[in-house]
Amino acid sequence: xxxxxxxxxxxxxxxxxxxxxxxxxxxxxxxxxxxxxxxxxxxxxxxxxxxxxxxxxxxxxxxxxxxxxxxxxxxxxxxxxxxxxxxxxxxxxxxxxxxxxxxxxxxxxxxxxxxxxxxxxxxxxxxxxxxxxxxxxxxxxxxxxxxxxxxxxxxxxxxxxxxxxxxxxxxxxxxxxxxxxxxxxxxxxxxxxxxxxxxxxxxxxxxxxxxxxxxxxxxxxxxxxxxxxxxxxxxxxxxxxxxxxxxxxxxxxxxx
Amino acid sequence: xxxxxxxxxxxxxxxxxxxxxxxxxxxxxxxxxxxxxxxxxxxxxxxxxxxxxxxxxxxxxxxxxxxxxxxxxxxxxxxxxxxxxxxxxxxxxxxxxxxxxxxxxxxxxxxxxxxxxxxxxxxxxxxxxxxxxxxxxxxxxxxxxxxxxxxxxxxxxxxxxxxxxxxxxxxxxxxxxxxxxxxxxxxxxxxxxxxxxxxxxxxxxxxxxxxxxxxxxxxxxxxxxxxxxxxxxxxxxxxxxxxxxxxxxxxxxxxxxxxxxxxxxxxxxxxxxxxxxxxxxxxxxxxxxxxxxxxx
Ligand SMILES: Nc1ncnc2c1ncn2[C@@H]1O[C@H](COP(=O)(O)OP(=O)(O)O)[C@@H](O)[C@H]1O
Ligand SMILES: [Mg+2]
Numbered sequence: 148x149x150x151x152x153x154x155x156x157x158x159x160x161x162x163x164x165x166x167x168x169x170x171x172x173x174x175x176x177x178x179x180x181x182x183x184x185x186x187x188x189x190x191x192x193x194x195x196x197x198x199x200x201x202x203x204x205x206x207x208x209x210x211x212x213x214x215x216x217x218x219x220x221x222x223x224x225x226x227x228x229x230x231x232x233x234x235x236x237x238x239x240x241x242x243x244x245x246x247x248x249x250x251x252x253x254x255x256x257x258x259x260x261x262x263x264x265x266x267x268x269x270x271x272x273x274x275x276x277x278x279x280x281x282x283x284x285x286x287x288x289x290x291x292x293x294x295x296x297x298x299x300x301x302x303x304x305x306x307x308x309x310x311x312x313x314x315x316x317x318x319x320x321x322x323x324x325x326x327x328x329x330x331x332x333x334x335x336x337x338x339x340x341x342x343x344x345x346x347x348x349x350x351x352x353x354x355x356x357x358x359x360x361x362x363x364x365x366x367x368x369x370x371x372x373x374x375x376x377x378x379x380x381x382x383x384x385x386x387x388x389x390x391x392x393x394x395x396x397x398x399x400x401x402x403x
Numbered sequence: 404x405x406x407x408x409x410x411x412x413x414x415x416x417x418x419x420x421x422x423x424x425x426x427x428x429x430x431x432x433x434x435x436x437x438x439x440x441x442x443x444x445x446x447x448x449x450x451x452x453x454x455x456x457x458x459x460x461x462x463x464x465x466x467x468x469x470x471x472x473x474x475x476x477x478x479x480x481x482x483x484x485x486x487x488x489x490x491x492x493x494x495x496x497x498x499x500x501x502x503x504x505x506x507x508x509x510x511x512x513x514x515x516x517x518x519x520x521x522x523x524x525x526x527x528x529x530x531x532x533x534x535x536x537x538x539x540x541x542x543x544x545x546x547x548x549x550x551x552x553x554x555x556x557x558x559x560x561x562x563x564x565x566x567x568x569x570x571x572x573x574x575x576x577x578x579x580x581x582x583x584x585x586x587x588x589x590x591x592x593x594x595x596x597x598x599x600x601x602x603x604x605x606x607x608x609x610x611x612x613x614x615x616x617x618x619x620x621x622x623x624x625x626x627x628x629x630x631x632x633x634x635x636x637x638x639x640x641x642x643x644x645x646x647x648x649x650x651x652x653x654x655x656x657x658x659x660x661x662x663x664x665x666x667x668x669x670x671x672x673x674x675x676x677x678x679x680x681x682x683x684x685x686x687x688x689x690x691x692x693x694x695x696x697x698x699x
Pocket of ligand 1: 433
């Protein structure tokens, strides 16, 4: 496991040179989105009927949803394009395999780095939420591990898939046709209860919906232990399944 | 379709301090063999021992004691020369100060001291290759695997690189090299395995291979393209040399004494456009064994 740490350290070193480029998409965009949509659109929505939002302001409703959606996006980008690039013929994994590192250690090190990326960008977002007084006091801090779990529920399965991908363009296709719709229909922008019953059932089974609901209920202090446990279990299943599959796909691609 | 066999039942052995080469054209299975030796690709059948260990069981232990120079450099474009060496050393769990010390020596060895803080992007092809070799030495390996170390380099850069490899050999590092350049194989290798289509077709020292498979000299004759086949027939009928090979652009006669054969050719009132007598090379060995040329 020490060698997984070496792999993590490698990604940190590279990140120390390149982090500026990632700040826009994983921190600045969500914060601007929060300010623009939350406060601008919220002004309109709050004058209508906000009861479907559980009696909270639109900003307080939207912010934790956006936190979860951004965590998903960071998990996906780090686990998708970056992994596919590293697994390519001149990628970073090609160098790592010639050292004592085993494929599973290369994988674990990269998942640690994805953890780091989701955690740090979510932490900035949570701090902004706290500054704006969103959430029920300290409860907003509980949304941070929930966001991390959401990010990993996407990062781990995505990495398991992306390590076998031959063209980075495939990760962009997946982003456009799977991630973006999920972003829109997982209750980030509106309450799922507003949807027709059939659509609602499908939408609430999406992992992002569970992540959004988890972040939101914790932020607003409305969470109950059984639902939190169920949602955590659901997301954790994606993380564990992702890791199990990744152990196989990493070995297949890197020691093929 | 049956699964493709990139490497099909090869048998070889190399000893400490030796320079062992795999000579073969593109697609011969050289890189696949190197990945198995480097414990990054499983051996599907047969036995392989590297440093006395089984790669299936002791991959990390083997990789800790060997160095690998892959066919593609795989350097980090975002990092400088020094940083590339540093992050690689960290993969081996080496302490920072140990790595820094070794980097100083390796930069000197690779003649990259002036480029130490340059981005990899700005290096020439030869410099990148030397950096990749320096990187592979960070763990002070006992065996160094070099997959086509000089492919794509200009003649001068190749000579600089060969010179560095001689130094490693002198220092007692076992070198395993793949190449499709017969001059490289002749220059560097104590012993060679000639590969084609995933198989080893011959093995021995460059000298032994030439002695065993071809004559001492070779006479190359060029005739007008339309006449070549007919001329080759006439030479065969006259039983000149030991063997006659008809290539698209020339007729090749294998003989221990090329000059004598050339005189005989003129005696048959044949008038080649050009005639050249040269020493036989590994290229001729390859042609003899496979009926094809090394570089297509
Ligand atoms: N992962 C792979 N899957 C299928 N075929 C492969 C794979 N790797 C190599 N090959 C094929 O195996 C043959 C040998 O490849 P390689 O070992 O790279 O040869 P060389 O290094 O001598 O050029 C080639 O025909 C190549 O296309
Ligand atoms: Mg090759």
